[in-house]
Amino acid sequence: MATRRGFIGSASGISTAALLGYSASPSAADTPLTDTTSAATASVTQQQAKDSIFAVNAGMRSNYATLKAELVKHLSPVIVVQNDAKGGRFTLVTANGQESVNPVAETFELAKSIAHVPLGCFSVIASYLADKIPNLPNADRIDPHDLLLVAFNDDKSTAWIEPLQAYAATLTTARKNLPAAGLPAALTTSCGNILDAALKFINASVQAKVFDMKSFEDFSASVYPDIRVNMEHAAQAQIKGVQDTMKAWRAKVGEAAWADLYCVVLSQWTTSVLNQNTIIIKDCMNAAKVATHLIDLPGLETPKDPIFTALDNLVRIVQDNIAAEMVFPKDTKVADALKGKEDLLSDEILIQLGGSAATTQSSPTYNTLSEGMCPVRK
Template identity: 55%
Template sequence: MRSSGDHAARSSHHWWKRQPRETKDRTQGMVTRRAFIDATSAVGATALLGATSAAAGATTAPSAAGVTHDEARARDAIRAANVGMRAGYAALKSELSTRLSPVIVVQNDATGGRFTLVRDGSPRETVRPVPELFELAKSISHVPQGIFSILAAYISPTVPRLPNADRIDPHDLELVAFERPGSGGWSDPLQRYAATLTTARRQLVRANLPGELEHSCRQILDASLAYIGIAVSSGTCDTASFQRYSARVYPSIRTNMEYAAAAQISGVEGLMREWRARIGEERWRDLYTVVLSIWTTSELNQASIIIRRCMNPAKVATHLIDLSTVEVPHDPVAVALDNLARIVVDNVSAETVLPTDPVVADAFKGREDLLSVEILRQLGPTAGAAPSASPSTKEPTCPIRKE
C-alpha cells in the first residue's frame, strides 16, 4: 500500500502536469498562492508592527515594564517572523482544503446524522441514511429528560438521601436548582408538556411502529403522564419521587435504545457500502472521515463507532477524526475540511520540521499542545498529569454492555 506522503506527492505532480502553463498560478481573477502569502505577510506585519510601534512611540521614556523604544521595535521585528509563518501556513491549509479526497463529513443530529461525501475538496452528495425509526424511538426515550428540564430549577438544592447521592455533585445541584423550592413556577410548563405527551399517546397506534417498540413507548408515555398528574395535583416536586418514576420507565427506554441503535447501524453501514463501491477499493483505503459532534457526545460517538468498522483498519486510528464543537456549525463541511487540512499539514510537517524528536513530533501531530511535553517535563511527576494517549493507541470500549 502506498504511503499518504507518496499519494500526496503523486497527486500534486499530476495536477501540475494537467494544467496549462498560464493557469498553474490559478489566474483569471485569482491571486497566486505566492502572492497571497506575500500580501498576507505584509498586511499582517504592518498591522502588528504599526499598532505596536505607535504605542511605543507615544513616549520615548522606558515603559513600565522597562522596555525601551528600540527594544519594542526589535521585539516587533521578531514577532513579524511568526506573522509570516502564519500567513504561509494559512495559505497552504486553505489550498489543501480544496484538494482533500475522499472525505466523508458527518454532522450528528436528532435524525441520525447528515453524511456528506467530498471528493477533490467539493461536496458531491449529502444523505440522511438513518431510518426514521431512530428519531421516533429516541423522541419518546427523551420524555423523562423533558420533564426533568422543567422541574430541575425548582427541586431542593440539598443532595437528598438516595442510593446514588454520592454521585451528585452538591455544587452542581445548587447551580441547577436556582429557583425557590415550592414556588410552583413549574406547574404550567409541565401541564403544557403533558398536553404534548397526551397527543403523542393518542396518535401512537397510528405511527405503525414495531409491536415491541410501540409497547415500550406506550409504557413511557403512560408512566410520564401519571407522574405529571400526581405532581400537579399535589403541587410538589422532589428528586426522590422523580427518581422512582424514572427507574420505572428505564427498562422501556432500553428497549427504545435497542431499536434506535439497530436503525442507525443498518442505515450508516448501508450508505458506507454504497459509497465504497462507488469510490473503489484503492481510494477507499485512504478515506478520511470527520465526525462533528458537540462535546458531550464526542467520546464514543455513535456514528464513529459504526464507521470505523467500514474503514481501512490500518488507517482508521489516524483517518477517523472526531471533531468536538461548542455548537452545531453553520457550515459543517467547511469546518470539517478546514480542520482536516490542518491535521494533514501537521502530520507531514511534524515529521519534517521535527525529525529528531518523535515524542514532540507526535504532540505536534496529535491533540496535545506542542509545549505540553516540555511543560510536563519541567513540572515533574508531581504535576498530576500525563500526555494523553495518541488516537493511534486508544481503542474505545463501550461502557454499556447488554447482559
C-alpha cells in the first residue's frame, strides 16, 4: 500500500490540493514574507502557534462528530447482534423504530450449560495446579510461563475442596432433575454422562485431597464425545432460530431494503473470528455486500448500551467509506486504508522501522474465506 509520504511526495512539485483534485489559493508558505507578516509572527508565542495548529484537528473532530450524530439517524435497515448465553439478542433497526428478540430455543443454552461442566471444574482447581507440566500428550502446547501465572496458589493447599464440593452440589441437583427437563433423548444421555463423570472426578479428588493435570485431563477427555453431542444440539437450535428470524425480518423490510442491510455483530475478542452468529447470518444477506455490510465488532466486555455502540461504530464506517474516496480520489490503496482497519501511518512506520510496507495478514474471518469453503473442519 502506498504511504502518505510516498503518495503526496509523488506530486513532483504539484501542490497537495491539486493532486487531490482541488484548487486552492496560495498558502502562507507560498507568499513572500513581508515586514507586516514578520511582525505579526513575532508577536505570537511558540505555544500559541502550536495551539492554533492543534485547533485545526479539533475543528475536524468537531465537524466529524456533527456529521456522525446526524448520519446515525438515517441508518436503516440495520441488525445488531449481541452474543450472549442464550444464543444472541437480535435487534432490527429501521426508520420506524427498533424491535428485539432472542430467537434461539432454550435447547441451545441448556446443552451449552452442561458442556461447560469441565470448564467449571477447571476454574476451581486451576490456581492450585502444580506449576510443572507433566507428561501429557499435549505437553508441548502448554506455555510454562502461562501455567505459572494460572497456578498461583500453593499446590499443597486443600483450599480448593470446599468450592469444588459446592459446585458438586449444583451438579448433583442438575443430574437428579435432568430427566424432567424434556430434552431430546440423545442430549439427555450426553448431559447425564458429563455430569456423572464430573461428580466421579470431584469425589475422587476430594477423597484423596489431591488432584493433578493428568487426572483432570483424563476426566475431560472421557466426556469429549458427549460434549460434541451437546454442541450438535446447540448448533441446530441456533441455526434454526437465527434463520427463522432473518427470514421474517426480510419479509418485513422488503427485498429492496434488505439488499442494503447492514449487520453488526458484537462479540468478545475470544469469539470474534468465525463467530457463530456471523457464520449463520452471512447466508441470509445479499451475497454481493456481505464483505462490506457484515461487520464483526469485537470488544472486551458487553458495552453498557450495545445498540448505541453498534450504530456509533457503523456510522463511522459508513461515512469513512465515502470520505475515503473523496479525500483520496487518486490513490485507491490509501483510500482503502481509510475505509478499512489499517492506520494510514502503518506502512510508513513499517518502512522507518526497517520492515516491509506490505500489509500483514490478520486472522481470517468468515467474511474473507473462499466462497463455498466450509469454515469448520471435521
